Amino acid sequence: MSEASRYLSEYGELSSVPLFNQPTNAAPPTPTGLGATVITPSTVSNDVDWSLVAALRAQASEQLSQTIASDRSRLDKDAQQELGRSIVLDLIESAMADAANAGQGTWSPARQQATAQAVFDSLFRLGRLQPLVDDDRVENIIIIGYDRVRLELIDGTLIDGPPVADSDQELIDFLVFLASRSEVNARSFSEAQPRLHLRLDGGARLAAAAWVTPRPSVVIRRHRLMQVTLDDLVKREMLTPIAASFLRAAVRTRKSIVVAGAQGAGKTTLVRALCAEIDEMEAIGTFETEYELHLHELDRHQIVHAWESRPGSGERGPDGRQAGEFTLDEALVDSFRFNLSRQIVGEVRGKEIWAMIKAMESGTGSISTTHAADAVAAVRKLVTCAMEAGPHITQGLATSKLAATVDLIVQLSMETVPVPGGGRRTRRVAEIIALAPGEKDPGYATTHVFSPDASGVAVPDVLPDEYRALAGHGFDLAGYLSTRPMGGTP
Incomplete structure (x- = not known):
């Protein structure tokens, strides 16, 4: 059995890897009117509608910005994320109602959870990249276009990874958003600034190029050997x-x-x-x-x-x-x-x-x-x-x-x-x-x-x-x- 096959048979497809636990300094999610559907670590379903996630993220970002701007007190990161959770869950509830009114049926609890987590990750974390960055077996993520993803595991094995966007333009748009909203060191990424070097909030390093390459190119390095001798x-x-x-x-x-x-x-x-x-x-x-x-x-x-x-x-x-x-x-x-x-x-x-x-x-x-x-x-x-x-x-x-x-x-x-x-x-x-x-x-x-x-x-x-x-x-x-x-x- 090949190394890649052994990995997949032992752990399953990477697209179904459980999401990263909330940071230890983050406030625990608060139950809402969605019952069991709260934004907590979970498995993102393969059938998540990513176009809907992108639309909900844009709406959530706008609402969050307006709320923060109207609030005279300055919200810290944890408070912003709690507010974001509330906004996301409200949007999910509205989307569910719209789907029911259109005769598309009700959402299962799993779909509610997966969509809410995906929107939250896109708003505050790394979106579709988050499961890969948080998987302890993945050390490097190499992306040449949204659908050409290679993963280097900690034992040196190289395997194919899942798409990280639905198009190259969507990938570029998310990188622009990611660079602008970084709390540790916000940077510009545009046609005028076609290269990006960014320390991600979780400590990983991202390097990206677009507009000067045939397709957007991204490499994310997640150092797994920290306390090393x-x-x-x-x-x-x-x-x-x-x-x-x-x-x-x-x-x-x-x-x-x-x-x-x-x-x-x-x-x-x-x-x-x-x-x-x-x-x-x-x-x-x-x-x-x-x-x-x-x-x-x-x-x-x-x-x-x-x-x-x-x-x-x-x-x-x-x-x-x-x-x-x-x-x-x-x-x-x-x-x-x-x-x-x-x-x-x-x-x-x-x-x-x-x-x-x-x-x-x-x-x-x-x-x-x-x-x-x-x-x-x-x-x-x-x-x-x-x-x-x-x-x-x-x-x-x-x-x-x-x-x-x-x-x-x-x-x-x-x-x-x-x-x-x-x-x-x-x-x-x-x-x-x-x-x-x-x-x-x-x-x-x-x-x-x-x-x-x-x-x-x-x-x-x-x-x-x-x-x-x-x-x-x-x-x-x-x-x-x-x-x-x-x-x-x-």
């Missing part, structure tokens, strides 16, 4: 125990580490595991375009200052910036006043690496991520990013600074192999290289401390002498030396 990743066969011991010791001895890899390779998960090795009393600062690490919510460390960048809006000023824009570069500069012990950058994409270099020069033990095909290519990528800070940053200067501040680069690999009924992805630590200044071109020297074996797993290779001292901090030096190749350093 290096030992957990060893159990998942992402790296070997010896590699884990080396990285653990490197973090404890305050080596500055860059985690590189392709999109979706597990960089954020590995960084979260590395941060678990930082002493709980150290003051940490995190810098992200959208919160993904969530170190400030995990209660593992006593002090975590979390920064999130913010795009601007409206016309650009004389300096080329939009009003309200806040960049990671600015956040890193501001952080120098916060007495941080460690600075963790979720992803280096451009000139913010220069501020990161300054942070590494001011202290040690910083961690960041970047996209790269291999570990050596990551060095070249970081040099290019640093040069984006301005013409005053030459290639030579960027190279020398990086070589002097970055200690290790950990490269992740991701492989997708076909299996009957879908595919499966495997993620591994493939390389760990040590970076040091070099006297000749290119200006830096790299040593493969761990290199990929035939299966793509990082195994011991050449150990620089200065890293032998990590043995006093948990590094399995004896195990490393006993498994290294004959050509390695004795």
Whole structure:
């Protein structure tokens, strides 16, 4: 039996997965005149009339906005949702009456419940995406048009998912609504702003593009491994125990580490595991375009200052910036006043690496991520990013600074192999290289401390002498030396 078939036979179709429980801080639903039909977690029926749901959502949104505008007191999120529940249930009752008057028969309690839940989810949550986001087995949702949906499960299996709208335009309309109503970081999504990067209210990350792509494209990442350690990743066969011991010791001895890899390779998960090795009393600062690490919510460390960048809006000023824009570069500069012990950058994409270099020069033990095909290519990528800070940053200067501040680069690999009924992805630590200044071109020297074996797993290779001292901090030096190749350093 294929992995996809096994999944479906064990759990049933994803379209019938029970909906997400109400957030723990949300007020419980109040029974109404609909009797048992209250908006609580339930299974959304396959025969929900989604065109009716869209119409009811529009009516509910308008009524909710009018009520809030006429109420002098400011309603908090829970109060708005309670009001929304009441409005939705009233609309459902009216829709039922209209159907009965038109001779269409009465609605079953299940249909009442499913429709009410669908309208509520569309109004306050993620609509037809909600069951997928809330399913603990789903890690990534890949959408290319409303009816081409692929789901990556937590074990790496790829299977088909249900449609998330009735048309591409409906999907776009909902994304526009979703972006505008987000309470955590509202953003614009339109033909003038055809890309969207959004942290969803539940903590998932959404990236979307439309108008510049043949069909609307969406990827939702729902991080399932939050309280994760290096030992957990060893159990998942992402790296070997010896590699884990080396990285653990490197973090404890305050080596500055860059985690590189392709999109979706597990960089954020590995960084979260590395941060678990930082002493709980150290003051940490995190810098992200959208919160993904969530170190400030995990209660593992006593002090975590979390920064999130913010795009601007409206016309650009004389300096080329939009009003309200806040960049990671600015956040890193501001952080120098916060007495941080460690600075963790979720992803280096451009000139913010220069501020990161300054942070590494001011202290040690910083961690960041970047996209790269291999570990050596990551060095070249970081040099290019640093040069984006301005013409005053030459290639030579960027190279020398990086070589002097970055200690290790950990490269992740991701492989997708076909299996009957879908595919499966495997993620591994493939390389760990040590970076040091070099006297000749290119200006830096790299040593493969761990290199990929035939299966793509990082195994011991050449150990620089200065890293032998990590043995006093948990590094399995004896195990490393006993498994290294004959050509390695004795």
